[in-house]
Amino acid sequence: MALLKIEHVAKRYGRGRQRKGVLEDINLSIGKGDLVGLVGESGSGKSTLARLIMRLETMDEGEISFSRSGNFYDSCQIVFQNATAALNPTWTVRASLLEPLRLMKGDREGYIKEMLSLVSLSDVHLDRLPSELSGGERQRVNLLRSILVKPELLICDEIVSSLDRLIQKEIVELLKRLNEEMGMAILFISHDLKVVNYLCDRVYVMKDGRIVEDSVKQDGTFVFSHPYAQRLFE
Numbered sequence: 001m002a003l004l005k006i007e008h009v010a011k012r013y014g015r016g017r018q019r020k021g022v023l024e025d026i027n028l029s030i031g032k033g034d035l036v037g038l039v040g041e042s043g044s045g046k047s048t049l050a051r052l053i054m055r056l057e058t059m060d061e062g063e064i065s066f067s068r069s070g071n072f073y074d075s076c077q078i079v080f081q082n083a084t085a086a087l088n089p090t091w092t093v094r095a096s097l098l099e100p101l102r103l104m105k106g107d108r109e110g111y112i113k114e115m116l117s118l119v120s121l122s123d124v125h126l127d128r129l130p131s132e133l134s135g136g137e138r139q140r141v142n143l144l145r146s147i148l149v150k151p152e153l154l155i156c157d158e159i160v161s162s163l164d165r166l167i168q169k170e171i172v173e174l175l176k177r178l179n180e181e182m183g184m185a186i187l188f189i190s191h192d193l194k195v196v197n198y199l200c201d202r203v204y205v206m207k208d209g210r211i212v213e214d215s216v217k218q219d220g221t222f223v224f225s226h227p228y229a230q231r232l233f234e
Contacts, residue, residue, distance in 0.1 A: 003031055003152060003185055004053065004066050004187075005063075005065045005067075006049075007063045007064075007065075008026070008063070009062030010059065011059050023052075023059075023209045025210060026062065026209075026210070026211055027211065030187060032183065033184070034185045034201065034202060035202070036187050036201070038190075039193060039196055044207055046157075047157055047189065050187070054078050068152060075152045077146035077147070077154050079139075079146050080157050081158035081161055083162075086142050087141065087142065090129070091129070092126065094126040096141060097126075099145075100146075100148055101148060101149070112148070116144070119143055121140055136164075139167075152184065153185045159171065161190065176199060202217065205229040213229035
């Protein structure tokens with residue numbers, strides 16, 4: 001059974017004759033523990049689809065079903081591209097990390113300290129404001145905040161695109177570890193096809209609001225039949 005199943009989803013903006021389709025007839029599925037890539041040029045609708053999955057926007061047609069074991073917002077989390085905008089500038093790292101655990105019983109701060117090393121952070125970061133962190137550190141805080149509740153599905157929307165190559169590699173390796181050790185399914189949205197090819201076992205290719213290719217890795221390689229997908233990965 002699929003963890004996430006998207007069937008015939010459409011999203012349109014505007015009114016009357018000016019109404020424009022951003023997504024049309026989207027079909028996609030993610031199983032438990034899957035590593036799935038979603039690629040396409042800017043404006044193809046990738047981030048809009050992520051927002052629909054997270055219920056931050058409403059769709060015009062279709063159905064999105066999520067086979068979760070608990071509360072939706074604990075079971076499905078998202079990390080956005082803009083790490084700075086995603087953090088409250090007046091909150092310390094400690095406050096940002098405590099917020100998703102507000103209903104947790106027990107030693108919340110002790111649990112956070114145990115998890116800090118997972119994203120290569122330490123206790124010294126807890127009392128810092130976002131402005132006192134590097135871009136890579138801010139994205140690590142965002143990532144940790146999302147995985148503290150141990151979601152079944154983590155959506156990563158261009159989370160490494162603004163980071164240098166060394167930090168990118170560290171975060172991608174962390175995602176692989178989360179997948180392997182926690183069984184966390186990951187939807188990895190990216191322009192970086194090399195990273196997608198390394199990280200993911202399945203990839204969906206979007207063009208002009210439609211999915212034009214769905215490829216499962218075979219012998220370490222994706223095989224594409226659609227000309228656009230072939231050109232994109234070449």
